[in-house]
Amino acid sequence: MTIAFAKTTLPIIGAPMAGGTTTPELTEAVARAGGFPFVAGGYLTAEVLAPLVERMRETTDVFGVNLFVPNPVPVDREAFAAFVAELEPAAAERGVTLDPEPVDDDDHFDEKLDWLINHPVPVVSTTFNLPTDETVDRLHAVGSQIVATVTSVPEARVAAERGVDGLIVQGPRAGGHSGTADPTRTIEDRPTVDLVRDILAEVDLPVAAGGGVDGEAMVAELLGAGASAVVVGTLLLRSEEAGTAPTHRAALASGEFTDTRLTRAFTGRPARALVNGFVRRFDPVAVNAYPAVHHLTKEFRAAAKRADDPQDLHLWAGTGYRGADAASAETIVKDLGARFARQ
Structure with a gap:
């Protein structure tokens, strides 16, 4: 066949x-x-x-x-809580309240x-x-x-x-x-x-x-x-x-973003994105916790999109971007x- x-x-x-x-x-x-x-x-x-x-x-x-x-992966509650604590100040600046409880689906x-x-x-x-x-x-x-x-x-x-x-x-x-x-x-x-x-x-x-x-x-x-x-x-x-999203489109064509990286920072699962402020700040403390991190950061990322801010948005891109x-x-x-x- x-x-x-x-x-x-x-x-x-x-x-x-x-x-x-x-x-x-x-x-x-x-x-x-x-x-x-x-x-x-x-x-x-x-x-x-x-x-x-x-x-x-x-x-x-x-x-x-x-x-x-x-593909459920056990969530390290201590590591997840530490990630939430790192993200909370940035979320507060965008008026987003984070749910500290991991969400699964x-x-x-x-x-x-x-x-x-x-x-x-x-x-x-x-x-x-x-x-x-x-x-x-x-x-x-x-x-x-x-x-x-x-x-x-x-x-x-x-x-x-x-x-x-x-x-x-x-x-x-x-x-x-x-x-x-x-x-x-x-x-x-x-x-x-x-x-x-x-x-x-x-x-x-x-x-x-x-x-x-x-x-x-x-x-x-x-x-x-x-x-x-x-x-x-x-x-x-x-x-x-x-x-x-228009913000994502512009970033792909912009000279401001010059590299991509596999990161778990946005969703808790490895994903390749343009390296922006969010990746640089949160990749070092990222945790293996998909979809818990995906749900945790979802509203934060949506707020960044509404604000047309590429620094906090998940700018997915392969190396051939x-x-x-x-x-x-x-x-x-x-x-x-x-x-x-x-x-």
């Missing part, structure tokens, strides 16, 4: 960027270009996700839906999975943890393919053992959250192409690859290493159809993939 993301005209996948960045207009533009779109299911209820999927279904019959898989995973079982889609991708055997079996039973996000060779092996149909190989230079199944581990920097080669040497599954993609040359490099498609997210952040253009997503995808169009 051919993996669905290898059926598109262009070998380009639009990354599912949760939190409103991947809009229906963005997924439709990726589809029009001949790429493979993913509906971002993270942070949504099943009720909110449903119309987004149905709208996508009206556009193309080759698409996927991404889900966050629950499963991102409505079971409800969304149930909905997808009852309303099957071509592909379901998972991130933040590997899918269980039961999840894989349930999706296969309704005809959906399932692809798992992996960030290491051991994760790829386990995913293959559980019967997934393909892998999304996410290199450490990708923007936003790492999809690692072990958010407490230290993620070492390395080129995505090396990770792709290592995984393909161990696992016989089709892969898509992303992380640090900065243009057509890297697309060629990843395809040459054996990837069936290349995942782009950061390169779409400034596109006309993306839901990226300088390649992000202010253009139509359709044009961006075509420019990246046209030379590699499938026959």
Whole structure:
């Protein structure tokens, strides 16, 4: 069986960027270009996700839906309290009151999975943890393919053992959250192409690859290493159809921000962002506590967005962010993939 993301005209996948960045207009533009779109299911209820999927279904019959898989990590209450204490003065300046009690949730995973079982889609991708055997079996039973996000060779092996149909190989230079199944581990920097080669040497599954993609040359490099498609997210952040906040858009193009870093400061899970004041101040005291830190800082970050202040906002960006253009997503995808169009 051919993996669905290898059926598109262009070998380009639009990354599912949760939190409103991947809009229906963005997924439709990726589809029009001949790429493979993913509906971002993270942070949504099943009720909110449903119309987004149905709208996508009206556009193309080759698409996927991404889900966050629950991955509870015990919260070190003492370390969490210390982080709250560090953040409180800055929050008070923005008029935000912090809840000192850690908040947990499963991102409505079971409800969304149930909905997808009852309303099957071509592909379901998972991130933040590997899918269980039961999840894989349930999706296969309704005809959906399932692809798992992996960030290491051991994760790829386990995913293959559980019967997934393909892998999304996410290199450490990708923007936003790492999809690692072990958010407490230290993620070492390395080129995505090396990770792709290592995984393909161990696992016989089709892969898509992303992380640090900065243009057509890297697309060629990843395809040459054996990837069936290349995942782009950061390169779409400034596109006309993306839901990226104006403050975030401006920061990506600004000479003020010159580096990215993996940090747990914003959400308690490693995520790559432009280095700003928040990262410099709070990364040294950040804790492994997702989604507790995500909920803790949510209103603080929202206040920074309203104030148009990039220094306290989560400016997700991969290392290839300088390649992000202010253009139509359709044009961006075509420019990246046209030379590699499938026959």
